[in-house]
Amino acid sequence: MAIDLEKGLITPAASPCVAHFMGVWYVSRPPSAKNRTMARMPARLTQHPLLQALISKKNVMIAVVLRDMRTRFFNHGFGFIIVPLWPLVHMTVLIAIHAASGKGTPAYGESTALFYATGLVPTLTFMYVSRFMGYSAIQNRPMMAFPVVKALDVMFGRAFLEIIASCITITLMMTILWMTSQNPWPLDIENAVSAYLATIFLAIGCGTVAGTLALIQPMVMTIYQLIVICTYLSSGTMYVASQLPDQVSSLLSYNPVLVCVEWMRTAYYETYSDKLVDKAYLFEFAGTSLFLGLLIERMFRRQLRDA
Structure with missing residues (x-):
């Protein structure tokens, strides 16, 4: 072999x-x-x-990506086509719940779909990329029997796959919004792209930490899943965090994903408050996470391979 x-x-x-x-x-x-x-x-x-x-x-990396495409759904490469559709289903469910609750107007702006989309894109990008980096490290552990395959190759290969799926999801979301006579384009495209790239940076940093720790103790992924759920609920996807009482919004601002959501919405809404958009904190959190993940992988490389 x-x-x-x-x-x-x-x-x-x-x-x-x-x-x-x-x-x-x-x-x-x-x-x-x-x-x-x-x-x-x-x-x-x-x-x-x-x-x-x-x-x-x-x-x-090519081998890792191709294997993950096969194993994600139905043990077939074409199963990957389903991956970009999940966020669309998620957004549809949120809109249905919003309509069923009797709320006629969105929490901000004129379009309920656009409001949820600007929150779901950063939040789900973070969730999918970071979470599946960790799961991929566990699922593809047998590949590390080959000396040339490192833990980082497995995790970054999965991150690349999830980022491609995220880009496809964004394209589908924008197409659906345009076909329903809604404007999917941000007022500040550069700001929107920057918020999206910052989200990917954050996801890769957190996913690297989760993946390396999961190779040492698989139970870490169960704990990380609970953290991701709490992150989602406090990310401001379904509400405007800056409109909450100062004590609450100040506490939520420590969630870096909320910073990404608020940053994305400032690119879409001209009068949206940016008081919770702390870009320095976001990049420091993401950079520190990535550094810690790389450090742990380097320090325990032999143990990760022999575990």
Whole structure:
């Protein structure tokens, strides 16, 4: 059993069962233009240790992504199509509950769907990316039997997959809002994009900590799931946090996801209050989380592999 770095996928040296276990099959094909270009490169460049390490890392990440796409739903790659639909179902349920409660107007603005969308996009992005980074570390632990596969490869590969799903969800949400004669475009596009990228940064930082700790003690993911639920309830998705009493809003402002939600809404509503948008706190929290996650992974790398 081995990892074929030149072909780009994890393949068995003796038995095809390993390729099936990894959820990846290698199909022979003519050399691509990229491979022909690599062949024409000077040998001293193609054999450079840094380039070889980058190629190896890319191949491992591809294998992780393909395996996660197969195992997420129905044990088939096409099951990944369902992933971007879950947030849409979530938003539909919230709108239905809002209508059933007899509330005719949204908590802010003129569109109930837009108000919930501006809260759900940051919140669910954080929840899905960080949570599944942790679960992926546990589910793909057997892959770490290969020396070339590290815990970070598994977690970051899953993060990449969830970010792609999140982008598809945003596209679908904006399309539905536009088709229902609602304006899905933010007043400040740069601010909206910045809020979304900051949310991804936060999710990766928290997911790295959760994933590395989960490899040491799987019970961590149960605790983290409870934390995520509390984070969702206090994120301001269903209400305007800045309109709450100062004591309550001040306490909620320590939730970095709420900062992301408030930041996103300031990009959509011209008169939306930004008193809870503490960008410095958000980046410090995300950066510290990522640093701690990387530090734990480095300090306990051998134990994580042998656990």
